[in-house]
Amino acid sequence: MTGFNTRAIHAGQEPDPRTGAVAVPIYATSTYKQDGVGGLREGYEYSRSANPTRTALEEALAALENGVRGLAFASGLAAEDTLLRTVCRPGDHVILPGDAYGGTFRLVARVLTNWGVEYTPVPLADLDAVRAAIRPSTKVIWCETPTNPLLGIADIEALAGIAHEAGARLVVDNTFASPYLQQPIALGADVVVHSTTKYLGGHSDVVGGALIAADATLGDELAFHQNAMGAIAGPFDSWLVLRGIKTLGVRMDRHCTNAGAVVDFLTAHPAVSSVLYPGLPSHPNHDVAARQMSGFGGMVSFTLKGGEETALKVCGLVSLFTLGESLGGVESLIEHPGRMTHASVAGSPLEVPNDLVRLSVGIEDIGDLIDDLTSALA
Known part of the structure; x- marks a missing residue:
């Protein structure tokens, strides 16, 4: 495997085969000419479903987090909402950090509870408290490490073991650390979440989010819901995050x-x-x-x-x-x-x-x- 900075500069970003352009082009198009009915060119038909600029970003995200599937969204919360509605059903239970990001807490406590999802805030550094909070209906342990804003640290590998023993998934919000400083999938996480607005974009000029899945089947399910729910990253936003990732x-x-x-x-x-x-x-x-x-x-x-x-x-x-x-x-x-x-x-x-x-x-x-x-x- 190549080094991190090499992947950041090259993964999903090979020079354009037609022109040789070194930077990924911004494909500002909504639709694509088909070569006959159903004759798609490299799988592109409509830019909600896929766009070449977004594809480049998604491939780069997967490479940086050592996942099998990367998906880019309009915001970090759009990514979180898509993930939770993919893996949870009414009546399911989520364990949240005791000092979770306020936007994540608001999404779960004031939006998804209306859909029937239940939650318990737990200090994730206390592994016994996490085990005690597990229910038969627990589907997700949601981890931030470091947390926002109290800079709490959770043991990703230990939480992955607890989650998998209970038949749940471990989701790690890696926004504060970035994939440069921390690799949750290598430690057992099932999904990594990013607000690409933050360190990945790095220049305070774009809003975006990302999911990176460790498993191909879950990656396909998330991709289906990304398309069905529609909160995708646009081509210019994708290009800005790609530019930020390089440095x-x-x-x-x-x-x-x-x-x-x-x-x-x-x-x-x-x-x-x-x-x-x-x-x-x-x-x-x-x-x-x-x-x-x-x-x-x-x-x-x-x-x-x-x-x-x-x-x-x-x-x-x-x-x-x-x-x-x-x-x-x-x-x-x-x-x-x-x-x-x-x-x-x-x-x-x-x-x-x-x-x-x-x-x-x-x-x-x-x-x-x-x-x-x-x-x-x-």
């Missing part, structure tokens, strides 16, 4: 280096009460992160001694960090999860601390980032 490895190296320096700074700062980062030896599951990740990522969360009021002030006092939702772009972002990305879990068991600040550490010069945080925390 994923070098960007992630810089994200990790910068995040490590920010963590060192925050850990020593008197205004900071705690720093949440899996690279810290004090992180409760640091050993698991070190075993299943090749780096600790660019996401950092911290709490402040002054509480929510101070957290909100810090978010407003930065100048280089941009106050905004999302993550994984080349530019650094700051946000208050309780008021922003995770407002949807307020009042639920997944509510996040109100003194929490989340950083998506970009690839700017680290001295400038530290200076900005120093000024905001003063």
Whole structure:
């Protein structure tokens, strides 16, 4: 098998056979000329079903995650909805992380419950609690690692064993780590989920999602539902994610280096009460992160001694960090999860601390980032 960066640049992206174009063309077409009734050219008939630009992205995604089938969607939540409606039926049960992404929780708790799906939030680092939450109707253990925004770490290999023993599937949201830092399918996951908006796209200019299946049969079922439900990635969005993937490895190296320096700074700062980062030896599951990740990522969360009021002030006092939702772009972002990305879990068991600040550490010069945080925390 070729190396990661080679696959990121070449998988599904061979030069165009007709023109020699090195970049995959944007096939901005809705339909395709057929050579007689049913005479499809390379399987293309209508771009909801398949589009050559999206095909290139889907092949690249499968290669990066070492899966058998990649599928690209209009958003991460569109991918999640398609997956859960494929593998679950009314009356089925899903185990969620106790600190799941707010959008995932909202989808399950406020949309899929109306369809009859039941769920239980569980701290996934507690394997005994996961085993205790299993029901005969459990079809999915949904794992985020690291989690958003508390940077919790779950043992993918152990969860895969628990899921498969119960006849369930393990789904891993690999958005925070990216396939460069973590390979869930190699650790036993059945499906990997991405918001391609984040590190895979990497430039804050596209919204998208992805599923990568470890099994061909499940991959075919997901592809059927992708076409039947229709929330596909368009050709231009697919092209933007493909462009981002080419530099994923070098960007992630810089994200990790910068995040490590920010963590060192925050850990020593008197205004900071705690720093949440899996690279810290004090992180409760640091050993698991070190075993299943090749780096600790660019996401950092911290709490402040002054509480929510101070957290909100810090978010407003930065100048280089941009106050905004999302993550994984080349530019650094700051946000208050309780008021922003995770407002949807307020009042639920997944509510996040109100003194929490989340950083998506970009690839700017680290001295400038530290200076900005120093000024905001003063």
